[in-house]
Amino acid sequence: MNRFAALIDRLGYEPGRNAKIRLLVDYFATTPDPDRGYALAAMAGTLDFGQAKPALLRSLISERTDPTLFALSYDYVGDLSETIALMWPASNTQSAQRELGLGEVVALLSNTKKADIPALLANLLDGLDETGRWAMLKLITGGLRIGISSRLAKTALAQGADIEVDAIEQVWHGLTPPYEALFLWLEGKAPAPLSGNPAPFRPVMLSHAIEDSDFVSLNSADFVAEWKWDGIRVQATAGTDATGKTVTKLYSRAGEDISDAFPDIIDALMGFDGAIDGELLVVRDGKVESFNALQQRLNRKKVTPKLMAEYPAAICVYDLLYADGEDWRDKPFTERRERLEQLVAQLKSPRIELSPVFDIPSWEVLAALRASPEGKVTPQEAEAIEGCMIKRRDSPYLAGRPKGLWFKWKRDPFIVDAVLMYARRGHGKRSSFYSDFTFGVWRDGENGPELVPVGKAYFGFTDQELAEIDRFVRKHTVNRFGPVREIVHEPDLGLVFEVAFEGIGPSTRHRSGLAMRFPRISRLRWDKPPREADRIETLTALSAGGRKKS
Amino acid sequence: MRPADLLIPTPAGLYCPPADVFIDPVRPVARALITHGHSDHARAGHGAVLATRETLDMMAIRYGEGFTGERQTAKLGLPVDINGVRFSFHPAGHVLGSAQIAVEANGLRIVASGDYKRALDPTCAPFEVLRCDVFITEATFGLPVFTHPEAGLEVAKLLRSIALFPERAHLVGAYSLGKAQRVIAEIRQAGCDETIYLHGAMEKLTAYYAEQGSKLGVLRPMAGSDRQAMQGAIILCPPSAIQDVWSRKFADPVTCFASGWMRIRARARQRGVELPLIVSDHADWPELQQTIRETEASEIWVTHGQEDALVHWCQSIGLAARPLNMVGYSDDGDAEPEAPKGTP
Numbered sequence: 001m002n003r004f005a006a007l008i009d010r011l012g013y014e015p016g017r018n019a020k021i022r023l024l025v026d027y028f029a030t031t032p033d034p035d036r037g038y039a040l041a042a043m044a045g046t047l048d049f050g051q052a053k054p055a056l057l058r059s060l061i062s063e064r065t066d067p068t069l070f071a072l073s074y075d076y077v078g079d080l081s082e083t084i085a086l087m088w089p090a091s092n093t094q095s096a097q098r099e100l101g102l103g104e105v106v107a108l109l110s111n112t113k114k115a116d117i118p119a120l121l122a123n124l125l126d127g128l129d130e131t132g133r134w135a136m137l138k139l140i141t142g143g144l145r146i147g148i149s150s151r152l153a154k155t156a157l158a159q160g161a162d163i164e165v166d167a168i169e170q171v172w173h174g175l176t177p178p179y180e181a182l183f184l185w186l187e188g189k190a191p192a193p194l195s196g197n198p199a200p201f202r203p204v205m206l207s208h209a210i211e212d213s214d215f216v217s218l219n220s221a222d223f224v225a226e227w228k229w230d231g232i233r234v235q236a237t238a239g240t241d242a243t244g245k246t247v248t249k250l251y252s253r254a255g256e257d258i259s260d261a262f263p264d265i266i267d268a269l270m271g272f273d274g275a276i277d278g279e280l281l282v283v284r285d286g287k288v289e290s291f292n293a294l295q296q297r298l299n300r301k302k303v304t305p306k307l308m309a310e311y312p313a314a315i316c317v318y319d320l321l322y323a324d325g326e327d328w329r330d331k332p333f334t335e336r337r338e339r340l341e342q343l344v345a346q347l348k349s350p351r352i353e354l355s356p357v358f359d360i361p362s363w364e365v366l367a368a369l370r371a372s373p374e375g376k377v378t379p380q381e382a383e384a385i386e387g388c389m390i391k392r393r394d395s396p397y398l399a400g401r402p403k404g405l406w407f408k409w410k411r412d413p414f415i416v417d418a419v420l421m422y423a424r425r426g427h428g429k430r431s432s433f434y435s436d437f438t439f440g441v442w443r444d445g446e447n448g449p450e451l452v453p454v455g456k457a458y459f460g461f462t463d464q465e466l467a468e469i470d471r472f473v474r475k476h477t478v479n480r481f482g483p484v485r486e487i488v489h490e491p492d493l494g495l496v497f498e499v500a501f502e503g504i505g506p507s508t509r510h511r512s513g514l515a516m517r518f519p520r521i522s523r524l525r526w527d528k529p530p531r532e533a534d535r536i537e538t539l540t541a542l543s544a545g546g547r548k549k550s
Numbered sequence: 551m552r553p554a555d556l557l558i559p560t561p562a563g564l565y566c567p568p569a570d571v572f573i574d575p576v577r578p579v580a581r582a583l584i585t586h587g588h589s590d591h592a593r594a595g596h597g598a599v600l601a602t603r604e605t606l607d608m609m610a611i612r613y614g615e616g617f618t619g620e621r622q623t624a625k626l627g628l629p630v631d632i633n634g635v636r637f638s639f640h641p642a643g644h645v646l647g648s649a650q651i652a653v654e655a656n657g658l659r660i661v662a663s664g665d666y667k668r669a670l671d672p673t674c675a676p677f678e679v680l681r682c683d684v685f686i687t688e689a690t691f692g693l694p695v696f697t698h699p700e701a702g703l704e705v706a707k708l709l710r711s712i713a714l715f716p717e718r719a720h721l722v723g724a725y726s727l728g729k730a731q732r733v734i735a736e737i738r739q740a741g742c743d744e745t746i747y748l749h750g751a752m753e754k755l756t757a758y759y760a761e762q763g764s765k766l767g768v769l770r771p772m773a774g775s776d777r778q779a780m781q782g783a784i785i786l787c788p789p790s791a792i793q794d795v796w797s798r799k800f801a802d803p804v805t806c807f808a809s810g811w812m813r814i815r816a817r818a819r820q821r822g823v824e825l826p827l828i829v830s831d832h833a834d835w836p837e838l839q840q841t842i843r844e845t846e847a848s849e850i851w852v853t854h855g856q857e858d859a860l861v862h863w864c865q866s867i868g869l870a871a872r873p874l875n876m877v878g879y880s881d882d883g884d885a886e887p888e889a890p891k892g893t894p
Contacts, residue, residue, distance in 0.1 A: 012815060013824050065694065066866065072859045073695045077814055086695040086813070134815075431816035463820075475877075 001128065003031060004039050004102045005135035011148055020148065024156035028183075034103040037178025040157070042139050044150040046177055049109050049140045054080055057137065060122055064089055075483040078431025081137035088133055091126035100127075102139075103178065109140065150255070151203075161186035166203065166399055173197040173255075198239030199247045201255040202275055202321050202329075203399035207406035210390060214407065220360040223390050224333075227355065227373065228408055229316055230291045230386040230502065230517075231281040232298070234258070236265065236315060237322070238272045248272070250280075261300045264308050265315060268351035274323035276315070276340065277397075278355065281384065283314035286350065288377075288384045291517055292505035317344060318355040318389075321397055329397035336397065360390070370409060383503060387411045413500040414542060415522065416441065419451055419530040420495040423473045424484045426458060433466055434473040434485065437521070439497055440512075443536040451489055451530075454512045454539060457499060460520030468524070469495070491531035498523035504543045514539055551656040553684045553849065556635070559874040564662060564686070566653060569632040571600075573651055573662050576878030583624075583637060585664025586648035587612070587727055590879050600624050602639055604647025604762065608727065611754050624649070626675075642666040643677030644831050645728030646759060652680055660684040661845065667830065668837040669698065672735040673728070673764045677841075685847035686874075689855035690832040691810050698810055698834040704827040705736040711804060711825055712782055719780035719800045720825075723789035723807040726752040728831050730786050731759040733808050734766045736829075737784065747772045747780070749787035749796070777801075793822060810834070839863065854879040 007027050014020050028036050041047040061070055061084045070087065077083040100108070105124065112120050121140075125133050151165070154172070158165040163186075174197045175182050184190035233253035241247050248269050250259045259266055262280070282293040289311075296311045297303065320328050320340040328336050337357065344354050356376075360366050366388060369375070373382045387410035395405035418439035426435030436458045440451035461469065472487075472495055479486035488494055500522035507515030557566050563575035563582075571581045578595035585591055585601075587608035592601070594613040598620040599606065609617050624630060624639040626649065631637075639649035642664055650663040661682040668677050691698075712720055724730040730752045737746065745768045748756055753771055760766045772785055777799040791797055792805050810830025811817040818826040833841060838860060842850055850864045850871040857873035864871030 013818060013826070015822060015824070066863070068862050069694050069859055072856070072862070073693045076693055076856065077695055078816060082815060083695060086697075430820075432814065433820075 001100050001102055001105055001132055001136065003027075004035065004042075004139075005128075005132045007039065008135050008138065008148075009131050017152070020152065021156045021159060024148075024153060025160040028157060028160055033180050033183060034106075034178030035101050037180060037183065038102050038106050040153055040179055041177035043148045043153040045142065047106070047139070048142065054141060056118060056121070057081075057084055057141065060084075060118060060125075061087060071482075075425055076432055078425060078427040081141055082134055084137055085130050085134035088125055088130075100124075105136065105139075106178075157182075157186060161188075167192075169203050169399070170200065173200040197247075197249075198241040199237040199249040199275075200239075201235060201237065201249075201251040201257075203255070204233065204235060204253050204277060205319075205397050205399060205406060206401040207389065207408045208401060208403065210407040210409045215363045220363050220366070222394075223360055223392055225358045225360050225366055225369070226318055226389045226391070227377075228386045228389045228410065229279040229281055229288065229355075230384050231279040231294055231316070233277075234280045234315060235275060235277050235321070236269055236272075236317075237275040238269055240273070246273070261297065261303055262313050263303065264313055265351055268314075268347065268349040272343070272347060273325075274343065275321040276317045276343075277319035277321060278315040278317035281314055281316055282311045283316075283350070283353070284312055288316070288381045290380075290383045290503055290505060292503070292515070312351070314351045314353055316353050316355045319397060332394040332396065333391055334393050366390075366409075370411060385411070386502065413502055413522075414504070416499050416501070416538060417496050417525060417528065417533045418454060418499050419489045419533045420469075420472075420487050420497060421451060421453055421489050422484050422486055423469075430458070430466070434470045435466055437469070437497070439499060440489070441534045441536050441539065442531075443512075449491075452512045452536060453510065454514055454536070455499065455501070455510070455516040455519045457497070457519045457521050460500070460522055461524070465521075465524055489530055492529050494530040496525035496528040496530055496533050497521045498525055504539055506543060512536060512539075514543055551658050553658065553660060556655055556658055557653055557660050557662070557684075557686075559851075559876055561877065563876070563878075564874075566635060568655060569635040569637070571632060571637075573653075574664065574879075582618075583651055584609075585642065585651060585662065586644055588645070588665070591664060594618070598622065600630065600637070602626065602647040602649050605649070607758065608647065608755065611758060629654075640678045640680055641675035643668060643671060643674060646674045646731070646762060646764070648674060650678075650680060652682065658683055660686065661847075662686040663688065663841075665690070665832055666841070667833045668841065669701065671701075671732050671831070672739060673731045673759060679841070679844045682845050682847050684849045684851060685842060685845040686851045686853060687838060687842065687860070688832065689838065689852050689857045689860040691830065691834050692838060692852070692856035692860035694835050694859070696810060696813055696834045697836055698813070698828055698830050701732070701736050701829045702740065704808070704829050705733065705740050708737070708784070708806060708825065708827060709740060709742060711806075712784070715804055716782040717802075718782070719777075719803040720782075720784050721792060721797055721800065721803045721805050722784060722786050722827070723792040723805070723809075723821075723823075724752075724786055724829075725809075726788050727755050729808055729829065731756055731764055731766065732831065733786065733827075733829060734769070735764055738765055738767045743767055744784070745770050747775060747783060747785040749785070749791055751788045751791070752786060789821070842869070 010023055011020055065087050073087060074083045154168045155165045158168055171193050175193060181193040185192050235251045238246055238248040248266050249257055250262050250265055252258050282289040293311055297313055320336045322328060323339060344352055370388045373385045390407040390409060392405045418441050420437055421440045422438040423434040424436045426433055438453050438456050440453040442449050443452050473485060476488040477485045478488050499519050501516040501519040503517040504514055506513060557564055562572055562577045562579055564573040571583055572579045573583045574585055574591040575582050580597040582596040583600045584605055587605045592609050594617040596618045599618040600622045601624055603623045606621050626639055629636045629638040636654040638652045642648040642650045644665045644667055650661055653660045659682040661680045663686060665688050666677050724733050734746055747770050750773050778801055780800060789807060804824055806825040806827055807821055807823040808827040808829040810832055812826030812828045850869050852860050852873045853876045861871045861873055
């Protein structure tokens, strides 16, 4: 456990990607099985201790500390595991216990009955120092949040074995912790493990934001354009397992299996064999709906028939990775697209649509299209369009974010000037800074104009700006509600934010009846008195349709 | 006499009406009593200042000889009578010359402790417990998550890192008054006699500490030294310099920061610190509790920092406690806001 604790402790403070990889390579090379495999699982997010929910940890610590002091500490530290690790009363049995390996801790946790888990955890925590407690709590609650992605851990494995990281991705989905077969292969002691998953995830290809200089250097004739839909990126994959049964899976862009939440899509893929890349959307009567509609279907483990009927999901497909028992990723985009069109035609499902492709006669023509997609699609669909994708006709499908092949050209965001009303401390990287902000706009109240909260934002600003806002918050607090501070917001005294957002729709969760999509603080308007901030009517008009030309 | 007749919080600082003096005023006043030399407590521009000799010396170093109209030296433990109110200065263990100020009249005794700590510090006199009716305490680290390890253990971490990375310079961010000198003294106590390099901003105050008897060993200014030839060396600099252009001229340095805040991981990461050193010149949570109990005060006033938690704890053991909501004192930086450019 101490080795693992020391590793993630070091990783947490290490800013450089290469240095992180070096630490990981060293750890994997010098740590025995099964500890290193469980460490890998912890970083890749494939360990699950269902029993150790945050609620259990809270109850353990509340038996040992004053609840008010714990709440204040947690609010300050901004991380549950760290707060508990720091507040856990020191035990004198610490040195007496033999140190447990990570594998032993995992085995203990998995083999203990649910009723006995609290006592086991308390006992384990008693035997560790602060760093050890922190590491163990991070481990069992999942999400280490130390700046290590599954991809980075695999990159370190690949570097250690001197192979391409893609080779690891190929076999990854068939493997389970503690990954002994994987390490045997990487060390040259066994052949590559078979991918036990007939429908594996393949890493996706990402784009760069296009820059002004690109329009000068790139020839529009070498590219095609597609709409950039405001949905979520998915990969649908189907294959045949050893028993001859077809397995169909839907993955998020990070490779998370989300099949269970979308049985309608899985059904629509009946008869398909291969891997396609596309955008998951809600499509009703052949019309794409805005992201607000899709949100009703996201983050659910299971769905009801009612939900599926109300928010019918579909994929707007734009690429082909695998088909006819063959990897298509090395072929040029136009060739992949041709085969994709045939496959989609064969499926004959309204749930699987082709993303339209346009030639680009000139960048000016594309600019006009991007500014008003309404010419090509319905106004409602235009709301689900974030901008354009620009793809090289001859581009292979490459994992990651290769340069010069795919570009995105987003529409300009909506902009509104709103007034800071409430602030609370952030978590993670922003912990102990006031970095979560609720902002409002003016409306007519019973006693004249008043501010009504319309949204929250916790990013968009630079670290320097965050320090400035934090200082403003501390100096201008007029009220405290637990961890939330009310900040002065009078017509002539307060802080105006320029808030950028991608869309706005009706919502029952907010007092204003509106919810913004992807709001972020785009500028601090120290120059602007709150009285000059926007009014609610501006937002209601946007919500009702009608995109403001910005 | 009620406590509020003897000392009241005002926007300018703690004010004693019968004596017409302020303690650690944050704006210029006619007569000020100052607990210690950190810039949020000791400001220039008062009509008259009463403080320990070391505090007066350090104010003169920072602000120039004309930092106040008149100055009067407070001798530790020796009361000064102002208009029937007795003021006496006692060691606070915070930095060199730091003092608590006891205020007494008509049998009522209030102690304004300024900033303080209980852990031993080779560069200043240890904290002295004063029994009193009202104890005014800081709460910079007033949360149970803050327990500072022994400074010696943290310095050992630094020395181990140097042994591990002998090819890398170790930049240690530390506040220029108190923290820097304490870290140097602790390094010497750990048996390391290597030359330690100093950022220009801390040269004068460090020289003053050495003059006053702190054993700081061989020190050399960083100015004029080759930043590329600092392999394995310790360089002390103000915390702001860690992220400055200044630090970028070193080849692959290990950035360290000596501060009580380093107890919280996110605080270290926010500052880009690779080696956090938990060294503080403020009382940690157990020290705050211990001190409040030992003063036997029945009423506790909490000035700056994490006052909510400390007030809650005091009340939970049956003490009257309230936050003073004082403004102008740093509840964030370890002891003091960054000194403006140009001040030593």
